[in-house]
Amino acid sequence: MQRVADERCKQSFAALFEHFAPRLKTFLIRQGTDEAGAEEIVQDVMLNVWRKAEQYDPRQASASTWIFRIARNRRIDRHRKIRPDLDPSDQTLQPQPAEQPDITVNRQQIELVVRREISTLPDDQLNLLKAAFYDGLSHAAISELFDLPLGTVKSRIRLAFQKLRRQLSEER
Numbered sequence: 001m002q003r004v005a006d007e008r009c010k011q012s013f014a015a016l017f018e019h020f021a022p023r024l025k026t027f028l029i030r031q032g033t034d035e036a037g038a039e040e041i042v043q044d045v046m047l048n049v050w051r052k053a054e055q056y057d058p059r060q061a062s063a064s065t066w067i068f069r070i071a072r073n074r075r076i077d078r079h080r081k082i083r084p085d086l087d088p089s090d091q092t093l094q095p096q097p098a099e100q101p102d103i104t105v106n107r108q109q110i111e112l113v114v115r116r117e118i119s120t121l122p123d124d125q126l127n128l129l130k131a132a133f134y135d136g137l138s139h140a141a142i143s144e145l146f147d148l149p150l151g152t153v154k155s156r157i158r159l160a161f162q163k164l165r166r167q168l169s170e171e172r
Contacts, residue, residue: 001063005053013053017046020064024071033075041078045071117167125160128153 003012021042028038048070049056056066121129131142139157143150 001053001056001066002058004050005056008053013050016049016063020067021046024068027068028071028075031072031075033078037078041071041074045074048074113168114164117164120167121160121163125156125163128156129160132157 001012001016003009004016024042024045025035025038028041029035033041045067049067056063060066061069118126118129128142128146131137131145132139137145139150139153142148143153146153
């Protein structure tokens with residue numbers, strides 16, 4: 001890199017290009033850029049490296065860090081420029097109609113019943129259920145957190161569901 005910066009050495013740049021171009025392309029594709037876009041960005045980055053090699057300061061970063069940072073910034077710039085064309089008639093972009101008042105009231109009543117029934121669960125089931133659904137933890141994470149075997153965690157959560165299902169079906 002230093003020879004490219006100091007002497008504008010084409011052989012050193014060719015070696016730099018040969019080393020970094022495939023790595024940059026792989027990096028960009030892994031970051032979600034399509035193959036053609038990745039190739040375009042790599043060309044732009046390497047041209048930028050050639051033109052601005054004298055700005056590289058080895059005390060601030062390694063050559064690879066400097067080059068990959070340029071690639072990252074170019075990818076972000078490209079992503080900002082290329083916005084998908086949105087079709088205003090697309091149903092997913094249309095506002096959803098407001099719920100009917102009776103549906104809203106019914107949903108609120110169901111939520112109250114569910115909350116009441118959840119509060120009747122034994123603490124061991126309640127804590128595991130909260131960890132799984134309110135905290136979003138996996139069964140394995142819950143197992144570690146509560147220092148319980150994985151099978152016990154799964155059984156208690158299943159038992160909690162069975163109890164809730166039974167209680168809620170009786171409510172109706």
